[in-house]
Amino acid sequence: MSEPILQVQNLTMDFGGIRALNKLDITVHSGEIAALIGPNGAGKTTFFNCVTGIYKPTAGDIFLTPGKGEKPVSIKGLKPNIVTSKGLSRTFQNIRLFPKMTVLENVMIGRHCRTKTFILGAIFRTPRARREEREILLHSYRLLEKVGLAEFANDFAENLSYGAQRRLEIARALATEPHLLLLDEPAAGMNPQETEDLNDLIREIAGEGLAVLLIEHDMKLVMSLSQRIFVVDYGSRIAEGTPEEIRNNPAVIKAYLGE
Amino acid sequence: MITAKDIRRILLVSGWFMILTFPILGMRVDPLSDNIIWRLKNVMWVGIGTAVLQSLPHLWLLYLSIQAWGIRLWHHFRGTSPHKIVKKKAHRDSLINRVITNPRQRAIVCAVVLLLTIIYPQVVNEYQINIMIMALLYIMLGLGLNIVVGMAGLLDLGFVAFYAVGAYTYALLNLHYGINFWMALPLGGLFAAIFGLLLGFPILRLRGDYLAIVTLGFGEIIRVVLENWTELTNGVAGIVNIPGPTFLGLGLTPSQKILYLYYLMVLFVVLTIFVVNRLQDSRLGRAWLALREDEIACQAMGIDKRRTKLAAFSLGAFWAGIAGVVFAAQNRSVYPVSFSFLESAMILSIVVLGGMGSIVGVIFGALILILLPEYLRELSQYRMLFFGAILVLMMIFRPQGLISVVRRKYDIDSIKAEKKEGGA
Ligand SMILES: Nc1ncnc2c1ncn2[C@@H]1O[C@H](COP(=O)(O)OP(=O)(O)O)[C@@H](O)[C@H]1O
Numbered sequence: 164m165s166e167p168i169l170q171v172q173n174l175t176m177d178f179g180g181i182r183a184l185n186k187l188d189i190t191v192h193s194g195e196i197a198a199l200i201g202p203n204g205a206g207k208t209t210f211f212n213c214v215t216g217i218y219k220p221t222a223g224d225i226f227l228t229p230g231k232g233e234k235p236v237s238i239k240g241l242k243p244n245i246v247t248s249k250g251l252s253r254t255f256q257n258i259r260l261f262p263k264m265t266v267l268e269n270v271m272i273g274r275h276c277r278t279k280t281f282i283l284g285a286i287f288r289t290p291r292a293r294r295e296e297r298e299i300l301l302h303s304y305r306l307l308e309k310v311g312l313a314e315f316a317n318d319f320a321e322n323l324s325y326g327a328q329r330r331l332e333i334a335r336a337l338a339t340e341p342h343l344l345l346l347d348e349p350a351a352g353m354n355p356q357e358t359e360d361l362n363d364l365i366r367e368i369a370g371e372g373l374a375v376l377l378i379e380h381d382m383k384l385v386m387s388l389s390q391r392i393f394v395v396d397y398g399s400r401i402a403e404g405t406p407e408e409i410r411n412n413p414a415v416i417k418a419y420l421g422e
Numbered sequence: 423m424i425t426a427k428d429i430r431r432i433l434l435v436s437g438w439f440m441i442l443t444f445p446i447l448g449m450r451v452d453p454l455s456d457n458i459i460w461r462l463k464n465v466m467w468v469g470i471g472t473a474v475l476q477s478l479p480h481l482w483l484l485y486l487s488i489q490a491w492g493i494r495l496w497h498h499f500r501g502t503s504p505h506k507i508v509k510k511k512a513h514r515d516s517l518i519n520r521v522i523t524n525p526r527q528r529a530i531v532c533a534v535v536l537l538l539t540i541i542y543p544q545v546v547n548e549y550q551i552n553i554m555i556m557a558l559l560y561i562m563l564g565l566g567l568n569i570v571v572g573m574a575g576l577l578d579l580g581f582v583a584f585y586a587v588g589a590y591t592y593a594l595l596n597l598h599y600g601i602n603f604w605m606a607l608p609l610g611g612l613f614a615a616i617f618g619l620l621l622g623f624p625i626l627r628l629r630g631d632y633l634a635i636v637t638l639g640f641g642e643i644i645r646v647v648l649e650n651w652t653e654l655t656n657g658v659a660g661i662v663n664i665p666g667p668t669f670l671g672l673g674l675t676p677s678q679k680i681l682y683l684y685y686l687m688v689l690f691v692v693l694t695i696f697v698v699n700r701l702q703d704s705r706l707g708r709a710w711l712a713l714r715e716d717e718i719a720c721q722a723m724g725i726d727k728r729r730t731k732l733a734a735f736s737l738g739a740f741w742a743g744i745a746g747v748v749f750a751a752q753n754r755s756v757y758p759v760s761f762s763f764l765e766s767a768m769i770l771s772i773v774v775l776g777g778m779g780s781i782v783g784v785i786f787g788a789l790i791l792i793l794l795p796e797y798l799r800e801l802s803q804y805r806m807l808f809f810g811a812i813l814v815l816m817m818i819f820r821p822q823g824l825i826s827v828v829r830r831k832y833d834i835d836s837i838k839a840e841k842k843e844g845g846a
């Protein structure tokens with residue numbers, strides 16, 4: 164097994180009296196595709212929000228390996244933009260694009276944390292600023308080609324179809340050059356053809372050495388993609404294992420099918 | 423369409439307004455004869471006006487349905503399908519936006535406008551030049567506020583504070599140290615920008631209504647301080663005898679000075695447009711837009727919210743500061759009363775009317791809101807009423823402002839060509 168890229172230990176998150184996450188342990192290894200599944204309201208999205216710094220967890224530790232051969236660093240309590248700059252990026256369950264910006268610009272936003280031009284560079288258009296701007300443009304356009312949205316580059320993001328918006332979110336997340344990509348229900352609302360394309364896209368991304376942690380309800384997709392699956396219910400981890408093990412796990416079957 | 427229920431409501435509201443305004447508009451005490459003069463005609467006009475305003479939305483709906491009918495009829499007789507056309511129409515940009523996105527047309531329009539601006543003072547009188555200087559000043563203020571409100575989406579109701587900082591920077595530095603206009607110009611901008619930063623820090627976490635209230639308070643605080651810190655600012659009596667801008671140390675006649683100030687303002691506005699345009703089209707400008715669209719997604723994509731907001735605040739304030747210095751130099755005096763909340767509201771109206779985030783929109787907004795009241799003097803006492811009505815109507819019919827924002831379209835073919843060149 165390769166080295167771990169994300170290590171989450173004992174993660175607990177309380178909202179007032181509600182415990183949304185209960186001493187969760189999850190480890191993702193570099194280069195693998197893992198999945199996080201569980202019934203609605205189990206705390207999956209909350210887990211993403213804690214890891215990416217949008218929520219401050221009540222207790223627990225989160226370590227991220229910010230690159231190959233580097234030591235894990237604690238990212239608990241860091242601001243979301245710092246977490247992203249350390250190589251962790253995500254998409255949102257309820258799509259959160261920038262609707263009044265173009266498709267290409269949405270991806271260009273993802274390049275922000277890898278570039279530097281600020282006020283003076285922007286006003287004087289220094290050679291460095293120009294070079295950087297061109298790099299942002301080319302890199303973003305290439306990502307649009309990768310997710311198959313290049314022809315819509317100049318359209319407003321809000322005018323894309325649902326499935327296309329989800330792909331755009333993936334392109335935008337990739338633009339930040341993550342080592343680990345968190346996808347929150349990427350296939351929700353997609354038709355079978357789109358889901359199949361998504362399957363290929365995620366495989367392609369993982370093939371380039373990225374680790375992917377996927378929240379998904381489409382079991383066919385989860386089973387076909389993931390090397391390892393974590394199952395949460397009421398904020399606690401109730402199972403972990405290969406797709407084969409999960410399929411036959413009585414606790415999982417109970418959580419999904421009820422008594 | 424208008425139903426009986428709508429009509430009843432319209433009548434009810436009109437009657438209510440007539441009763442409400444009756445004491446103010448319906449009667450007047452004649453101080454000479456101590457008699458009450460009834461002015462029932464005024465009340466009637468209030469009733470009619472209210473009724474007309476209320477039925478405007480209904481008339482608009484009526485117009486839309488007639489239009490839809492017309493289109494259907496048109497296609498019926500020509501045997502075409504109505505749906506295609508409608509879609510196409512929705513996709514087309516407005517005439518102005520089409521012009522400004524086409525580089526050649528844009529260059530021509532810019533040249534013509536610039537030419538007109540340059541010959542304008544030669545064909546009008548001094549009074550009108552002065553009004554135009556005011557309008558140019560407000561374009562600058564509008565463009566500054568546009569960075570904060572239009573691009574970064576931070577509702578700032580105290581923008582006038584930075585304008586005041588700029589004006590008083592010049593007034594005080596000149597009074598105590600004899601600093602001239604040209605030295606005060608960058609200093610005024612800089613001080614205002616520093617104030618922008620100082621205000622920015624405590625309110626980084628605030629959004630929307632809360633932000634608006636705090637900035638409103640800040641704007642008022644500055645004015646109250648200016649009024650009451652008499653030792654420093656000379657209080658409500660203000661500071662007078664501020665020299666106008668100097669020109670290479672030459673003595674200018676008063677009319678030459680006005681001309682000079684006019685051309686300076688044109689230069690400043692052109693410079694402002696140039697800079698704001700570049701900012702809008704940069705990494706920072708995109709970050710502002712993203713911040714306006716979705717703060718959480720913005721941070722999750724690696725944008726430092728604090729840095730980006732502070733940059734917007736201080737850059738916006740910088741322009742207000744510069745405008746303040748010019749204002750002091752033009753009026754040759756500054757008084758706290760010039761920096762009331764109404765001023766902030768005015769600048770905000772310019773941005774909202776013109777179109778949030780659109781440079782051309784702000785220019786139009788400033789020209790309309792500054793020039794119109796000047797040339798419709800009779801209506802000037804109803805100015806605020808007029809603004810209110812305009813803003814309400816805008817919100818109903820054109821929430822995006824007169825000119826909606828166009829995003830830059832990147833030339834895909836050139837990207838492709840470049841990609842090949844780069845050997846990627
Ligand atoms: N901001 C919040 N405030 C209060 N409760 C929340 C908040 N976010 C999530 N929760 C609660 O946490 C639980 C887990 O929600 P969520 O993580 O969205 O579930 P999932 O993504 O697995 O469907 C739910 O009971 C939800 O109501």
Ligand SMILES: [Mg+2]
Pocket residue numbers: 207208209256
């Ligand atoms: Mg969820």
